[in-house]
Amino acid sequence: MSDPLVRSKRRFAGVAVSATAAAVALGTVLSVSTTANAASTLGASAAATGRYFGTAVAAYKLSDTVYSGVLDREFNMITPENEMKWDATEPSQGQFSFTSADQIVAHAQAHGQRTRGHALAWHQQQPGWVASLSGTALRNAMINHITGVATHYKGKIYAWDVVNEAFSDNGDGSRRQSNLQATGNDWIEVAFQTAHAADPGAKLCYNDYNTDGVNAKSTGVYNMVKDFKARGVPIDCVGFQSHINSASPVTSDYQANLQRFADLGVDVQITELDIAGSGTAQADTYARVVQACLAVARCTGITVWGIRDSDSWRSGDTPLLFDNNGNPKAAYTSTLNALNAGGSSSPPTTGPTTGPSTSPPTTGPPTTGPPTTAPPTTAPPTTAPPQGGCSASVSVNQWNGGFVATVTVTAGSSAVNGWTVGVTLPSGAAVTSSWSATGSGTSGSISYSNVSYNGSLAAGRNTQFGFQGTGTGPSATPSCTAR
Numbered sequence: 003m004s005d006p007l008v009r010s011k012r013r014f015a016g017v018a019v020s021a022t023a024a025a026v027a028l029g030t031v032l033s034v035s036t037t038a039n040a041a042s043t044l045g046a047s048a049a050a051t052g053r054y055f056g057t058a059v060a061a062y063k064l065s066d067t068v069y070s071g072v073l074d075r076e077f078n079m080i081t082p083e084n085e086m087k088w089d090a091t092e093p094s095q096g097q098f099s100f101t102s103a104d105q106i107v108a109h110a111q112a113h114g115q116r117t118r119g120h121a122l123a124w125h126q127q128q129p130g131w132v133a134s135l136s137g138t139a140l141r142n143a144m145i146n147h148i149t150g151v152a153t154h155y156k157g158k159i160y161a162w163d164v165v166n167e168a169f170s171d172n173g174d175g176s177r178r179q180s181n182l183q184a185t186g187n188d189w190i191e192v193a194f195q196t197a198h199a200a201d202p203g204a205k206l207c208y209n210d211y212n213t214d215g216v217n218a219k220s221t222g223v224y225n226m227v228k229d230f231k232a233r234g235v236p237i238d239c240v241g242f243q244s245h246i247n248s249a250s251p252v253t254s255d256y257q258a259n260l261q262r263f264a265d266l267g268v269d270v271q272i273t274e275l276d277i278a279g280s281g282t283a284q285a286d287t288y289a290r291v292v293q294a295c296l297a298v299a300r301c302t303g304i305t306v307w308g309i310r311d312s313d314s315w316r317s318g319d320t321p322l323l324f325d326n327n328g329n330p331k332a333a334y335t336s337t338l339n340a341l342n343a344g345g346s347s348s349p350p351t352t353g354p355t356t357g358p359s360t361s362p363p364t365t366g367p368p369t370t371g372p373p374t375t376a377p378p379t380t381a382p383p384t385t386a387p388p389q390g391g392c393s394a395s396v397s398v399n400q401w402n403g404g405f406v407a408t409v410t411v412t413a414g415s416s417a418v419n420g421w422t423v424g425v426t427l428p429s430g431a432a433v434t435s436s437w438s439a440t441g442s443g444t445s446g447s448i449s450y451s452n453v454s455y456n457g458s459l460a461a462g463r464n465t466q467f468g469f470q471g472t473g474t475g476p477s478a479t480p481s482c483t484a485r
């Protein structure tokens with residue numbers, strides 16, 4: 003395969019990249035033909051269609067010259083992978099810490115890149131002090147947090163993921179039970195209003211996973227966005243994470259789903275794209291995602307969740323565009339080609355906010371191969387619910403030195419009014435914070451009991467809680483005792 007990076011750069015006539023970006027920032031209608039003038043990087047190719055191409059970035063990797071070399075050559079949007087989350091930016095209540103996130107924003111500004119902020123309010127990666135709060139105290143802490151972070155970055159953020167992952171995987175389109183949800187159903191709109199007050203210039207997004215096709219969860223989000231637009235809650239965009247694997251494939255209604263949200267009058271963005279696999283199958287799936295975005299006028303950009311496979315939160319799935327050495331993979335070439343081919347067919351516009359602007363999807367069924375991996379963050383319970391009682395399963399996101407564990411508690415054939423889950427951590431591991439459950443300790447064998455709002459489960463229904471820590475996360479299936 004020829005290396006697309008060493009082929010001669012073709013003349014890029016018509017519109018300079020910087021002018022394109024400026025035009026988009028001003029909301030100008032743009033129509034660019036790129037067919038004969040393909041650009042040679044992801045960022046330039048996307049910019050030629052009025053869009054951006056971004057990546058998640060870890061601050062501590064910026065000194066790696068291979069990493070920053072690819073970053074600055076290929077990408078024109080950056081999302082801090084962890085550095086803007088609540089645990090990173092407000093480790094003690096009221097004490098903000100922006101060092102690592104500032105480093106990323108400064109890098110972006112110095113290299114002509116924009117920044118997507120991620121994430122102001124989320125049930126995961128909360129600092130330890132949040133666990134002791136509930137009700138008004140937690141609501142006020144959330145408001146203070148959003149105000150503090152969004153004010154610090156005022157004018158520097160293209161779009162904020164204001165609220166992340168607030169819908170459940172129950173299959174009924176309901177809200178996820180969490181400590182934030184327990185402060186009242188209006189917590190999401192309050193988060194958006196607070197962010198808008200702090201930085202009225204940033205686009206404000208709702209971001210979630212497993213919403214990448216038309217399904218119960220995405221319809222739950224859709225109904226919320228529709229309601230927000232009707233009532234004037236300041237929401238500008240919806241992020242579709244698109245962590246793709248065989249269990250979470252690109253479905254045939256992927257584009258139609260983006261379009262139905264766009265038709266509500268919001269921008270749509272692909273925010274955390276990674277696609278498990280390799281070779282042609284992976285390359286073809288990347289191309290399909292790019293084509294879907296390009297076919298939706300209000301799909302304003304694509305962000306991949308890391309640069310090299312080795313940078314991925316699930317590196318074993320080799321889900322990214324560059325190999326461990328920073329060399330472009332087949333998926334890179336297909337992505338670049340799709341960007342270059344697609345720009346002429348669907349010029350984006352930031353003008354009209356209603357009405358479909360593209361034809362319905364014409365793509366076929368998913369082309370990804372047979373199942374090879376478990377779903378990223380959302381593994382449904384793997385144990386069948388017992389008769390009566392409850393069962394629990396755990397999904398662990400492990401990295402070098404730490405982990406996040408998400409536990410799903412499922413009621414059996416009868417309703418339960420409370421539950422206790424037993425988890426065993428390997429020696430050396432220690433929990434630093436937890437959410438949506440009360441733990442009996444921080445190491446060894448820990449019992450987690452429900453909190454006030456998630457103890458009652460109807461027969462067969464589930465809820466989730468989580469914890470994060472240092473060392474190695476739990477591997478055995480947790481026990482579950484119902485009350």
Ligand code: 9MR
Pocket residue numbers: 083084126127166211243274315379399401406
């Ligand atoms: O990639 C992030 C990884 O480094 C963190 O350990 C993890 C902790 O929860 O979060 C990962 O990013 C997540 C993102 O913030 C929200 N959507 C799911 C992403 C993958 O887990």
